[in-house]
Amino acid sequence: MRRALVVGGGVAGPVAAMALQRAGIEATVHEMRPAAVDDVGAWLGVQVNGLDALRAIGAEQAVRDVGFPTPVIEFRSGTGRVLGELSATGPPPARTVGLSLRRADLYRALHEEALRRGLDLRYGARLVDVHDTGDGVTAVFADGSTDTADVLVGADGVRSAVRGLVDPAAPPPRFVPVLNTAGVSEHVPPGAEVGRLTMVFGRRAFFGYLRAPSGGTWWFANPPVSREPAPAEVAGISDAEWRRRLHELHRDDRSPAVALVEATPGPLRGWATHDVPRVARWHRGRTVLIGDAVHATSPASGQGSSLAIEDAVVLARCLRDLPVPEAFTAFERLRRARVERVVAQGFGVSSAKSPPPVGRVVRDLVMPVLLRRGRDPQSWVRAHHVDWDAPVTGAA
Numbered sequence: 416m417r418r419a420l421v422v423g424g425g426v427a428g429p430v431a432a433m434a435l436q437r438a439g440i441e442a443t444v445h446e447m448r449p450a451a452v453d454d455v456g457a458w459l460g461v462q463v464n465g466l467d468a469l470r471a472i473g474a475e476q477a478v479r480d481v482g483f484p485t486p487v488i489e490f491r492s493g494t495g496r497v498l499g500e501l502s503a504t505g506p507p508p509a510r511t512v513g514l515s516l517r518r519a520d521l522y523r524a525l526h527e528e529a530l531r532r533g534l535d536l537r538y539g540a541r542l543v544d545v546h547d548t549g550d551g552v553t554a555v556f557a558d559g560s561t562d563t564a565d566v567l568v569g570a571d572g573v574r575s576a577v578r579g580l581v582d583p584a585a586p587p588p589r590f591v592p593v594l595n596t597a598g599v600s601e602h603v604p605p606g607a608e609v610g611r612l613t614m615v616f617g618r619r620a621f622f623g624y625l626r627a628p629s630g631g632t633w634w635f636a637n638p639p640v641s642r643e644p645a646p647a648e649v650a651g652i653s654d655a656e657w658r659r660r661l662h663e664l665h666r667d668d669r670s671p672a673v674a675l676v677e678a679t680p681g682p683l684r685g686w687a688t689h690d691v692p693r694v695a696r697w698h699r700g701r702t703v704l705i706g707d708a709v710h711a712t713s714p715a716s717g718q719g720s721s722l723a724i725e726d727a728v729v730l731a732r733c734l735r736d737l738p739v740p741e742a743f744t745a746f747e748r749l750r751r752a753r754v755e756r757v758v759a760q761g762f763g764v765s766s767a768k769s770p771p772p773v774g775r776v777v778r779d780l781v782m783p784v785l786l787r788r789g790r791d792p793q794s795w796v797r798a799h800h801v802d803w804d805a806p807v808t809g810a811a
């Protein structure tokens with residue numbers, strides 16, 4: 416194994432290229448966007464398991480430099496009652512803390528780190544086809560150019576073109592019944608602390624906010640919807656309409672949602688939420704899928720980027736130690752159960768974000784008890800560790 420093509424330069428792509436390089440495999444990233452970062456929007460969390468995987472390839476600091484630690488997640492009801500809190504720290508002895516950062520800064524940091532390591536990142540390269548010759552694989556791009564290597568890694572996100580080539584029967588991404596919108600407000604709610612992410616189970620919609628050390632407050636909202644809107648429908652919601660809807664949804668909550676939205680420079684934009692719960696085939700011939708392309712999860716899990724990073728590093732270990740196709744089989748064996756469980760949890764959380772009144776009462780009673788007992792439904796996800804030096808074997 417000498418050379419890999421990585422299709423997609425989001426999160427999984429640059430990390431895969433860096434990890435493959437560390438494994439002694441040359442990698443070129445082909446990204447369809449015209450430049451490293453355009454407006455990729457919003458903000459997200461990289462959890463301790465994602466940071467652990469970055470540490471395995473010496474890339475953790477590059478991401479830490481553009482984020483800030485967010486050790487506490489607090490849950491409140493729409494009445495303002497604190498339902499409890501979770502610690503977003505990793506297991507001992509490291510007890511690292513997850514980060515919050517803008518998506519654009521995460522992309523930029525990973526690209527810059529990959530370039531610093533001498534990796535080849537090509538922009539404006541939209542993959543349209545793949546030809547597998549048995550002993551090599553050729554990627555065909557929309558401009559007619561091609562590139563050939565030993566393997567192709569499809570890291571091209573939730574709308575993956577590579578997925579359809581690996582598994583033509585794969586269903587389209589599943590609609591998760593909430594919309595998303597987010598912003599950076601100039602308002603800072605009284606009592607809001609840097610590093611404390613507050614999640615509000617409002618009467619009609621879910622809202623989260625986080626005071627940022629650079630000033631202002633980052634927020635997101637999840638208006639529930641009963642049917643999947645057409646992409647143009649969501650894109651066509653005006654700034655004024657978003658503000659009207661958010662005011663309507665949150666006006667009866669005892670939360671800073673309305674004040675935060677009002678003090679947010681526009682235009683507000685939104686997007687529908689989709690996940691990819693199960694792809695029957697993860698690889699075909701010399702092509703394999705990683706990240707959102709094979710298991711996109713609802714943002715409610717807070718794990719999409721962290722799982723994408725884990726995938727990238729684990730795949731590089733497999734390709735370092737095993738030939739194809741055994742490396743791909745081992746990769747799927749090491750990853751499938753874990754990522755599908757996270758996707759299922761994320762879908763469940765998203766779907767439960769705005770239950771009917773009876774469900775709200777039960778949740779508000781049960782949640783404090785569970786949280787007091789230290790029942791953290793995500794501790795098993797965060798405890799994941801990548802041992803870079805451990806050899807991967809083909810055995811089950």
Ligand SMILES: Cc1cc2nc3c(=O)[nH]c(=O)nc-3n(C[C@H](O)[C@H](O)[C@H](O)COP(=O)(O)OP(=O)(O)OC[C@H]3O[C@@H](n4cnc5c(N)ncnc54)[C@H](O)[C@@H]3O)c2cc1C
Nearest residue numbers: 423425426427447459460542571572706707717718719720
């Ligand atoms: C608003 C929002 C909030 C989120 N919040 C969180 C969060 O809190 N925590 C979290 O962990 N995750 C979150 N996520 C999810 C997270 O961003 C993704 O899980 C993560 O980016 C997945 O990485 P990826 O590399 O697999 O896909 P992406 O980051 O989507 O990268 C795919 C790349 O492939 C490129 N591409 C697509 N098709 C082609 C093609 N044919 N040829 C070449 N290139 C192509 C795309 O341009 C893109 O750059 C959020 C996502 C959104 C949208």
